[in-house]
Amino acid sequence: MANHFTHIGLLQHGAVEAGDVFCGELETPLSKAGWKQLKQAFGKAGADWDAVITSPRMQCAAFAEWFAQKHDLPLVRDERLREIHFGEWEGHTPQAVMSTDTEKLAEWWVNPAQVTPAGGESFGDFRARVLDAWTELARAYRGERVLVVTHAGVIRVIMAHVLQMSDERLLALNVEYGALTRLRVLRDRGGEWASLIAHGC
Template sequence: MRWIWVRHGRTAANVMKRYIGHLDEPLDEVGVDQVDRLAEAFRDFPITRIYSSDLRRAQATASAIAQVHQQNPILTPALRELNFGDWEGKSYEEIAQGDALLLSRWLANPCEIAPPNGERLEELGARFEQWLRSELGQMQEEGTYLFVTHGGPIRWFLSQYAIPKRSFWDVTVPTHGDSLVLDVICSEEGFRYRVDFMIFCSGILSE
């Protein structure tokens, strides 16, 4: 089974390096160009089904790819970014000024520490994996499934099922508008994957 993880195109808040987990930011001009390039890069892929976070930046990315394949993306909040709570819309510097100690604790242990009124990484992983497993029964072993999501869910999956398991922050994820193509084996115990190649917003393939 082939899974394609696509990180949504760029937003203005991304440029300003603000935490925008559940904030519903649109793509900026560069982001629109990125997803158009991605859609073209995926034109000849036999994509079985397209899933997407229900936030606008992901929806716009998924819709561009889906249009090429004459599909409608399946939207779900399970693919949303981490909820940053009171940190939403703030930069690292602004958060550090307000509560440097909590920020330090969160960076050291995001699985168990949450932003104020936000979500622990463990909670993101639980809702993400619960949804993923609910969809497995509808997936074909020879199918290709494309997921448009955010940096957090991609990083969580790659760290959780790396062999050996890796720290969340030690995993490199695609930048905005890029994607990662994986060959995946699913079992009751979890998922195993092999990185196949990456597709960048320029449409260049990297083995």
């Protein structure tokens, strides 16, 4: 009997050298702590996966490349899995942004879908490209188990889509460094059905 399920693991990259800053387009390597987080959790888990998909950003791609090579898994880089571009907030801590762009940051915390930092990417464009990648994953890897190394914003958008959450609740989804979210997608004649298996494990 054919396996119509696709198992997808969404892995948030580890801690980065830039620290706790807005980090969308910013290229920053994983810190020593970030590498340790990921290797301890996933270093021996190669048998759990059939393929690795990664955001091209350094903080994701470096571990994805290491993991794929270690376990002889195919690796694909997907530009659609980049974090949202934070514009003028890039590279700054929330505390620093609060001192220069207080009102807009406060509005962003309430509903990030309604606020675009100056020079940044709109939430609508971000969500469209992420969900385009998500839809393709379920179709291209039917019957397989795929590890996706990506960013907190990407994971939140996919989870909110699967759980049918409203945009203003997006930041209620906590995504820790090195945390894994597991989802399962069934495709049959009736359509596509996604469910959340585990979050934050």
